[in-house]
Amino acid sequence: MAKLPTPEELLKIHYNPPQDENWMDKPAELKQGNICWGAKGKNLKIVEFPNARDWSPVEEDWKLPQDWEGTVLEAMADRLSKYRSFKIFMDICVRCGACADKCHFFIGGGDPKNMPVLRAELMRSVYRKYFTNSGKYLGKLAGARELDLGVLKEWWYYFYQCTECRRCSVFCPYGIDTAEITMMAREFTNLLGLNTDWISGPVANCYMKGNHLGLEPHAIMNSVEGMVDDIETITGIRINPSFNRKGAEILFVTPSGDLFADPGTFTAMGYMMLFHELGLDYTWSTYASEGGNFGLFTSNEMAKRLNSKIYAEAKRLGVKYIIGGECGHMWRVLNQYMDTWNGPADFMEVPKSPITGTVFDNAASTKMIHVTEFTADLIKNGKLKLDPTRNDDLVVTYHDSCNTARGMGLLEEPRYIINNVCNKFHEMPDNTIRERTFCCGSGTGLNASENMELRMRGGLPRANAVKHVTEKYGVNTLANICAIDRATLSASMDYWVPGTRVAGVHELVANAMIMTGEKERETNLRGEPLPGKGGNE
């Protein structure tokens, strides 16, 4: 494994590309620390992916199938005819460069091929060669080049260095979304068996076991059991969540990361405490025990195959609607794909909060609401007893997850909640939040450990903004609504802004929420003394 350079070393970034070279002539150097390990054959086999075999990106020979060029070009023609976005985005970029310095990987690394426009050109140059006349006849002059092994490796290197965060799209005058192009590139590479281990493993797990982490039914229950114990220790209240229960009103789906490791587990405890306090008639599912969707990082088809479980389980259990937890990619999938793939969800009802009576017309078709929509509505209607002073040791800022911010515009709900459960909240600078938010740097399956340099570089813009509010307001807590964020921002904060904790919004809610019959709380969910309770003032 490559040694991770120090922050000082990483900060030596040059944004100006060398002027004496043509990027087309410069082959990609697959740099250790920036790449994830190749997919294992067994995982590819489980989901019936082509060319299942063990392979390593650092070796010369990628064990490609016969006529792989033909496979790719054929797939390209197919996707061009299936996706207007892909076709348009291949044709209309004017290379104005407005997107060039908007990608966190470019900002954190300075590699010119991480400029979204150039990342897309890696694909466009091949498109021009085989699908346009100017490219066919004028070749390099028209920005066209042949698809060869060098280009394929370059694709793999750079398209697995895009977190599909879509920030570039916000600034593009035509809305060109490099994430769309990345998704296509990943479809193509998957036809050759070129995924990464950190994606294909979770995909295979999710397919067979229902969640990315591969938690089997009893393991899920064990994990939840442990959290229930902790909740009892903290609040004196024993709660009793149910699983796979038919006839429940609501199915609750959250990323499995919340069940597995800190600090996600605190968020999961938060949901459970909240739902218990409300007396909500809900159930978890072990079959549909994943909200996130790593399939999205392989192919449209795989994403659909994984996502199918949510509606299928809602139908089997006979629930009225679904609440989804705090997760980023999950919400892009649920908002923009689920109903199209696996709908119509006409066996359910339009979500209606049993506590406030609010009808969520904005989810009239998908029948699925976000937990922050649900909770914000509760708070607005005065249904929760809250004591924000319990969070007074936390100076909080909020990280918009790319997918909730740019995929659906979930901006105010979490802020409203935080402002009601915490007294100390400070926004990061305007250019780094809401639709301009920065990726955690490790989305789309990049949260492995062998690519730490890449992750820290990609995480720099976010961390840099956190550092700003840390210095200015003493911020020590980075709240967010995404499981990947909770997992990966922790590492990035430790590296760039040590001392900053990462927390889910519902962890903060549960800290502040006064539960019926609770004992006097001494600690927060993390077992740390509450302000004024343990001499930590």
Place this chain on the structure above:
Amino acid sequence: MKVVLPFIAVVGLALLALVGVTVAHQVEFFFGVIVPYAAVAVFIFGFMYRVLQWAKSPVPFCIPTTCGQQKTLPWIKHDKLENPVTTLQVVGRMLLEVLVFRSLFRNLKTEMKDGKIVYGSEKLLWLAGLAFHWTFFFIFARHFRFFFQDVPTLLRMMEGVDSFFQVGAPLFYMTDAVILGAVTFLIFRRVYLPQIRYISLASDFFPLFLILGIALSGILMRYIFKVHIVAVKQFAMGLVSLSPVIPQGIGAIFYVHLFLICTLLIYFPFSKLMHMGGVFLSPTRNMANDSRMVRHINPWNYPVHVHTYEEYEDDFREKMKKAGLPVEKE
């Protein structure tokens, strides 16, 4: 290479027309009639063809990039223009995009200062882009006076505004100055800014040089090598009434101007200039973020192989029973 070659190409094209019409007058028919008709035909059919090609590919998923608050609880302010849910709101978003380049307006400049990253506002590209496109449009519209016997009032008014700061005679158009400035800036920026230079291709310089050539030849024609205005009008009317005439003594510079315009028209459908049509079809901008409210249909959606609950239970039944989970089959 990528700068010089397009430049030479444009100069070459201009010379071709110049030499052509000065050396052999018969060629005027070629440059004055055949080429313009061909160019307009290529432009119209090429443009339509490209747009139809795009339109042929379906939009399988609802993928708008949202830039503001979604429509949700009634007491949360919904950002109608940046996160539209109705067609009208989408139209509003598109108008902002097409008429005032909303997204470019957001542009930022990223810089590293003492180990800190700072984001400054960067409006130059937006301003130059806007100036360029709008003046181009005005100048284009202004030319329609050549095609009307009586110039419509709207065109006259436009001219009035344009030549508001009258400098000498003939009337000096502000737009002429602006477009020269804007195009020069856009070229300069491509050469000067390292990142932009790195991403630029010959096909980015070619249209800029071409438009610069068109503007320059137009200006030369208007202010310096005065052409015979009545003859130009006669010529233009002939073209549009499909009974072309080649008036004498119209001046070679006119043919240079015309030929470069024709080149632009022919080049247009084959190039990135098609962004003019494409911007309207971009799914990230022209869709409503309503996929949770109404089901979006993918025409090529197909059934996939899934791991069903039954299979899952078969895999884990014993473990599930032991953990006290309900099962379908004992």
